[in-house]
Amino acid sequence: MLKKLTRLGSVGIFKRCIHDTKVGILGVPFECGQPKKGVSQGPDAIRKAGLMEQLSAIHDKMDIKDYGNISYTVNRELEASVPNMKGYAEIVGCTHEVSKNVEKIMKEGRMCLTLGGDHSIAMATVDGHIKAKDNEVCLLWIDAHADCNTNKTTPSGNVHGMPMALIPYELSDYWPHLPGMDWHKPVMSIRNVAYIGLRSVDSYERLIIEKLGITAFFMADVESYGINTVVNMALDRIDPERTRSIHVSYDIDSLDTLEAPSTGTSGNKKIIAWKWNNTPHTKQKYESTAA
Ligand SMILES: NC(=[NH2+])NCCC[C@H](N)C(=O)O
Numbered sequence: 001m002l003k004k005l006t007r008l009g010s011v012g013i014f015k016r017c018i019h020d021t022k023v024g025i026l027g028v029p030f031e032c033g034q035p036k037k038g039v040s041q042g043p044d045a046i047r048k049a050g051l052m053e054q055l056s057a058i059h060d061k062m063d064i065k066d067y068g069n070i071s072y073t074v075n076r077e078l079e080a081s082v083p084n085m086k087g088y089a090e091i092v093g094c095t096h097e098v099s100k101n102v103e104k105i106m107k108e109g110r111m112c113l114t115l116g117g118d119h120s121i122a123m124a125t126v127d128g129h130i131k132a133k134d135n136e137v138c139l140l141w142i143d144a145h146a147d148c149n150t151n152k153t154t155p156s157g158n159v160h161g162m163p164m165a166l167i168p169y170e171l172s173d174y175w176p177h178l179p180g181m182d183w184h185k186p187v188m189s190i191r192n193v194a195y196i197g198l199r200s201v202d203s204y205e206r207l208i209i210e211k212l213g214i215t216a217f218f219m220a221d222v223e224s225y226g227i228n229t230v231v232n233m234a235l236d237r238i239d240p241e242r243t244r245s246i247h248v249s250y251d252i253d254s255l256d257t258l259e260a261p262s263t264g265t266s267g268n269k270k271i272i273a274w275k276w277n278n279t280p281h282t283k284q285k286y287e288s289t290a291a
């Protein structure tokens, strides 16, 4: 599995910079944004499966630094302060720390490879990236789910189904005041965001996608055009000048469960890993867009 993921990464992120690729690894052992136990073991499991070795093997100028796992404190007074957001106090504590760490790693001149397990942390990885790059960022959200519920539309109260609604300014009016989240200011436009691999979208999420005209490639599009074409079509929409730093938020449930059986939110007919690996790599398309 890890081999497949790192090969996947090499398609778009790492191989496009064949000179000194500086990577910072950040582990986020977190699982309060969803109900399954064990999700927080993701970062160490990925390391144990040989992440360092496989990243180092991409080319001989890989410069990789592991910044370890984050730790954070929780303000219990925040608990239950927002309706329909389970684990809110933990979310606040963890995401603030993630954002600060991603910003720091990127300001040290490294791409940040954040290892998680719970997708609620993505609002913070994007936030840190935006702060490090003065908002010159575009976002590829590769996922079976749209993760753009607010606390009013969520069917579950699980925050891993909400990070995309916290990122763009176009959705900021749809949230109540979020105590403890003042550090997070949505400054990115939804026009610089594209979904890839959608399979399971809630009805309100579909409404949001249609109302805001979010660039969205469903699994059927990946099957028709192939992943390489879909990525390029997405970038044509969200970064036509190819000047922005690309943030890839990658949810393992976008893969077929044959490839990733342990995902908490599995479904059928997802992106098959070989489709990513076997598509021809058009180097020039990626060169100007290194994160
Ligand atoms: N990152 C994920 N696995 N998200 C699944 C979200 C499922 C569902 N749409 C919800 O909001 O509860």
Ligand SMILES: [Mn+2]
Pocket: 119, 143, 144, 145, 147, 160, 251
């Ligand atoms: Mn997700």
